[in-house]
Amino acid sequence: MPAETHGVISLLPALFAIVLTLASRQVLLSLFTGIWIGATILVGWNPIGGAAYSLQLVINNVTESFNSKLLLFTFLSGAMLGMIFLSGGMNALAQRIIARIKTRKQAALGTSVLGMLIFVDSYASTMITGSVMRPITDKFDISREKLAYLLDSTTSPVVSVAVVSTWVGFEVGLIREQFASLGIDQSAFVVFLQSIPFRFYSLLAVALVFILVVMDWDFGPMQRAERRAKEEGKVLGDDADPLIETREEDIVTPDYVDSRWWYFAAPIVTLVAVTGFGLLYSGGWPGQVPVEALKDAATADAILWGVFSACALLLAILVGHARVELEAVSDAIFEGFKMVMFPVAVLSLAWTIGSVSEALGVGPFVVSVAQGVITPELLPAVVFLAAAIISFSIGTSWGTMGIMFPVAVPLAYQLGAPLPGAIGAILTGSLFGDHxxxxxxxxxxxxxxxxxxxVDHVNTQIPYAVLCGAVATGLFLASGYGVGSLALLGIGVVALFALAYYLSQHADVSVPNVFGSSSD
Structure with a gap:
């Protein structure tokens, strides 16, 4: 076992935090407890020293450049939402959409399609799709748990395989780095494209969304949540504690404001356009071709420029067109900041416990265990599962990719295993654990x-993610023995359809959540 890992103990902080979070529903306390346990191990099992080191670790992660920019993005997103609520633009647009959406199924399909269409960036897609569709899905009594699942499973899976996105540059860059070190004379971008049919989990996750929505199926905790919403009109459980509060009484549109649908649409279009331009510009465009520019793009800067531009436009709309007083705008911005305070705290601690797990060597430990059972035939499945375990433990797809590429790609090359399959297993396994x-x-x-x-989102999504992950594991096993990826994808979709039917029609909905739920 490599010296840089603490062995199986490296899994303890993340697993303790995850289990405590799901069991107690106290997210912040659970995450900090996990951080403290990991920090205590790192300082030689001194609990007092571990407490002091925990605080330093939080500071280090919050002040890290990318993380601080994402936190600022989150705060500005809150400010943008506050101003949107003040303008009444979201309600105006929602009313126009509701006039065309007549059923729950159409509302769910609209959410799924919108999440796929905004494929430039997963953060922007989640924010835009959730903000637009939340009042619409509420109108049709779709549970917030289902909405969160639709967002999670139609944003990152699509962005991760899109050829123009914030992910593609990072992924191609990792491939190119390994090819350079191994002396492989192949195009990194071409191999990236060849890996897409092997992204079994990512593609199946999107397929499952449409199977469930079109067939009106659900199973496990999600089935209970959807029954509660449909039969009782409760989109949230009785004891639910939503991460963002959006009560109408918090921010009221002035009576004299004639709300227009474009009060919402114009800032969102600006957000997407400036983010896209920022990605290309920060990567060296027009001096570089778009693909090369995306590889070198400053993702955090681009989304920050996008949301700031949207906020600036909203301010101009509110003051210049809607004639809203600056005091009311300032109050709305402050309310928006309050909406995102809890998510900011969760993100900060989530990053910290991920860094603790990395410092303890969870990646090398999982890889060392996996290497003991790897053959060329088993490599895709083992790499997929190893990436999933690491991603689950540290809470980041990109961090997992950074850990897995220097180990799995050289190993696949030495064993003579097909590189697109191994690379696809890393990229999609990272997403499985992340989900x-x-x-x-x-x-x-x-x-x-x-x-x-x-906690309700995690509880309801895990069964769906595990179903896709189990089918994907079987497909990776078959791919290791030479079965074509396209044929396997067809088999996987059929298997997914059959299993989803069985679980939705025959699984016992009365079985309680393993970790508890606000709707129990």
Whole structure:
């Protein structure tokens, strides 16, 4: 076992925090307890020293450049939402959409399609889709848990395979780095494209969304949540504590404001356009071709420029067109900040416990265990599961990719295993673990912009993610023995359909959540 890992103990902080979070529903306390346990181990099992080191670790993670920019993005998102609520633009647009959406199924399909269409960035897609569709799904009594699941499963999975997104540059860059170190004379971007059919989990996660929505199926905790919403009109459980509060009485549109649908649409279009331009510009465009520019893009800067531009436009609309007083605008911005305070705290602690797990060597430990059972045939499945475990433990897809690429790609090359399959297993396994982890930033943001209780979102999503992950594992096993990826995808979709039918029609909905739920 590599010297840089603490062995199986490296799993303890994250697992303790996750189990305590799901069991007690006290997210912040649970996360900090996990951080303290990990810090105590790192300082030589001194609990007092561990407490002091825990605080320093939080400071280190909050002040890290990318993280601080994402926190500022979150605060500005809150300010933007506050001003949107003040303008009444979201309600005006929602009324126009509601006039065309007649059923729950159409509302769910609209959410899923919108989440896929905004494929430039997963954070922006989650924020926009959740903000637009939340009042609409509420209108049709779709549970907030279901909305959070739709956001989580149609944003990151799509963005991760899109050829123009904030993810593609990072992924291609990792591939290119390994090819350079191994002396492989292949195009990193071409291999990236070749890996897409092997992203079994990502593609199946999107397929399951549409299977469940079109067939009106649900199972497990989600089935209970949807029955509660349909039969009782409760989009949230009785004891739910949504990550973001969006009560209408917090921010009231002045009576004299004639709300227009474009009060909401114009800032959102600005957000997407400036983010897209920022990605290209920060990567060196027009001096570089778009693909190369995306590889070098400053993702955090681009989304920050986008949301700031949207806020500036909203301010101009409110003051210049809607004639709202600056005091009312300032109050709305402050209320928006209050909406995102809890998610900011969760993100800060989630990043910290992820860094603690990395410092303890969870990645090398999982990889060392996996290497003991790897053969060329088993490599895709083992890499997929190893990436999922690491991602679940540290709560970040990108961090997992950074851990797995320097180990799995050289190993696949030495064993003679197909590189697109191994690379696809890393990229989609990272997403699988991320979807199951309550300390994942994308999971937190999905809960936030759906206005859902975070623990309820995790409880209801895990069965769906595990179903896709189990089918994907079987497909990776078959791919290791030479079965074509496209044929396997077809088999996987059929298997997913059959299993979803069985679980929705025959699973006992009365079985309680393993970790408890606000709707129990």
């Amino acid at each position: 199951c982890s309550p300390i994942s930033d994308t999971t937190v943001l999905s809960s936030m912009f759906a206005g859902a209780d975070h």
